[in-house]
Amino acid sequence: MAGQPLPPYPFNEDPDRTVSYRHPSPGRHAAPGTQSFTYAAPPLAGPPQAGEPAWQQVQIGAPPPPPARRRGRGWLLAIVAAVVVALVGGGGVYAMTLLSGGGAQPEDVLPAGTMAYVRLDLDPAANQKLALFQLARKFSATRGAFTGDDPRRSLFELLRQGDSGLAEVDYARDVAPWLGDRVGLGVLAPKAGSGTPRVVAAVQVTDEDKARAGVRKLNTGGELKGLAFREGYAILAETQAEADAYATAAPLSGEAAFAADREAVGEPGVLSFWGDAGRIAGAAQATGATPPAGTLDMVKNVRFAGALRFDGGYAELTGISRGGTMQAPAAVEGARLSRLPASTVGALSVSGLGELLAGQWPQITEAADGASGGRSFSDFVQQARQTYGISLPEDLVTLLGQNLTVAVDQRGLDGRLPKAGAVLTTDPAKAQAVVAKIEKFIADSGTAAPQIAKVAADGRLVLASSQEYAAELAKDGALGDSETFTTAVPDADSAAAALYIDLDKIEKYYLNDLSGEERANAQVLRAVGLSARRSGDITSFSLRVLFN
Known part of the structure; x- marks a missing residue:
């Protein structure tokens, strides 16, 4: 074997990533005159599981060394575990060798005019497969699923558990010979005279003849009686005429609006979605539904799109919305979380609330009065002005200012009064006058309220549960130096809104209530971060769940 060239690089997704090769010594498995190669790499996440041959372990890029001490938590596990089980339930040869992620997508065969769409891809890009593989090995609920070679079987078994009509369907005989890796579901406006939206499904197939028989067995409810084929997909619709029409119609992917939204989202991940709120609202109105006044005007140009993606250390739900009548506020200070x-242990920061409230106040007043069946809210606003000098919305706009950041500290969680506070980026003198009015209002109402510590800083007013913590919040802190924080909330200071929860710092308050596998799975969860940005009529968001 000495001096022999390595086999061709097996992955085309990212040539900058590395794959290690191990050349075995010639032995009884290598025929004379041939070369035998075994692809090998260090384990992705811990030692191989029972029955898992080492040659299945493929690593693209070197994972970071395991932290010396990490613990995590548990309530988002169910959502993540369900997706992982479905996507990499087989986990062995199948998940590690089908790394293409290419080919036609469901939006390429579903019809234009679709008003809502969701797509599941069991054959995503290589980076998504490998991230899912790493993630699934962290949880007992998904680690045990790495015993087969076909993630589609895991998805089918999940579906069969909830549908008694599939009890007689055998996966190996009736499904595996024709089922592909991608599924898309589209919703169209109801037909004239009908109040029910139309549904069309696109299921990737590998054999049309076998798919015809297989689909009949799976379609036990008979809701989608029409079947046609297009570009390697079975098109299922309510009637045969509709299926035939969809199979030749212009595709959803050809719509400029859909294509622009899809491009803005980026990597579609394992699950993606898209919708046109204007079409949805218009379809609802056409069926006789009566949306709240002004709703159609507000959403007639609104579209949304998103994707569920995975990294070795986190799961991310990301998306955008665009259109609508609500515009971004003028230039305001971004989220202040990194300076906490x-x-x-937890914080929320929102910018531009003051300006947004001022612009929406008439609608808020109308909605509040309508909910009370009279003028209760308007009467309260008038009384507050006459009795206490509280002017709404002006005083509330002053308090909210350019940015509002609320924080809770790890220190003091075991005490009687936690360390908590708010940083208001506003005119501190005017804000203090408003706070004094509110304190008087609360005192006169007979409500017992703790004293609020106040510290005026340059362009900020800090309110906190103690004077010590208020003084600390008035200074710039070092949360932005935390790798956990920067991963959970990337580019936090440029976000219009951001949320951060460090689950490692509070796990002791809930782990004692868990035991066994539930506790072990909960310890994997590390932190949660949410950020949103707005530019003109476009809003983007990212929700990340980090894992130890």
Whole structure:
């Protein structure tokens, strides 16, 4: 074997990533005159599971060394586990060798005019497969699923558990010979005279003849009686005429609006979705539904799109919305989370609330009065002005200012009064006058309220549960130096809104209520981060769940 060239690089997704090769010594498995190669790499996440041959372990890029001490948590596990089981339930040869992620997508065969769409891809890009493989090995609920060679079987078994009509369907005989890796579901406006939206499904197939027989067995409810084929997909619709029409119609992917939204989202991941709120609202109105006044005007140009993606250390739900009548506020200060103390356990920051409230106040007043069946809210606003000098919305706009950041510190969680506070980026003198009015209003109402510590800083007013913590919040802290924080909330200071929860710092408050596998799975969860940005009529968001 000495001096022999390595086999061709097996992955085309990212040539900058590395794959290690191990040349076995010639032995009884290598025929004379041939070369035998075994692809090998260090384990992705811990030692191989029972029955898992080492040659299945493929690593693209070197994972970071395991942290010396990490613990996590548990309530988002069910959502992540369900997706992982379905996507990499087989996990062995299948998940590690089908790395193409290419080919026609469901949006390429579903019809234009679709008003809502969701897509599931069991054959995503290589980076998504490998991230899912790493992630699934962290949880007992998904680690045990790595015993077969076909993630489609896992998805089918999940579906069969909830549908008694599939009890007689055998996966190996009736499904595996024709089922592909991608499924798309589209919703169209109801037909004239009908109040029910039309549904069309696109299921990738590998054999049309076998798919015809297989689909009949799976379609036990008979809701989708029409079947046609297009570009390697079975098109299922309510009638045969509709299926035939969809199979030759212009595709959803050809719509400029859909294509622009899809491009804005980026990597579609394993699950993606898209919708046109204007079409949905218009279809609802056509069926006789009566949306709230002004709703159609507000959403007639609104579209949304998103994707569920995975990285070796986190799961991310990301998306955008565009259109609508609500515009981004003028230039305001971004989220202040990175400047909070390093001991912060949870925080929320929102910019531009003051300007947004001022612009929407008439609608808020109308909605509040309508909910009470009279003028209760308007009467309260008038009384607050006459009795206490509280002017709404002006005083509330002053308090909210350019940015509102609320924080809770890890220190003090075991005490009687946690360390909590708010940083208001506004005119501190005017804000203090408003706070004084509110304190008087609360005192006169007979409500017992704790004293609020106040610290005025340059362009900020800090309100906190103690004077010590208020003074600390008035300074710039080092939360932005935390790798956990920067991964959970990337580019936090440019976000219009951001949320951060460090689950590692609070796990002791809920782990004691868990035991066994539930506790072990909960410890994997590390942190949660949410950020949103707005530019003109476009809003983008990212929700990340980090894992240890």
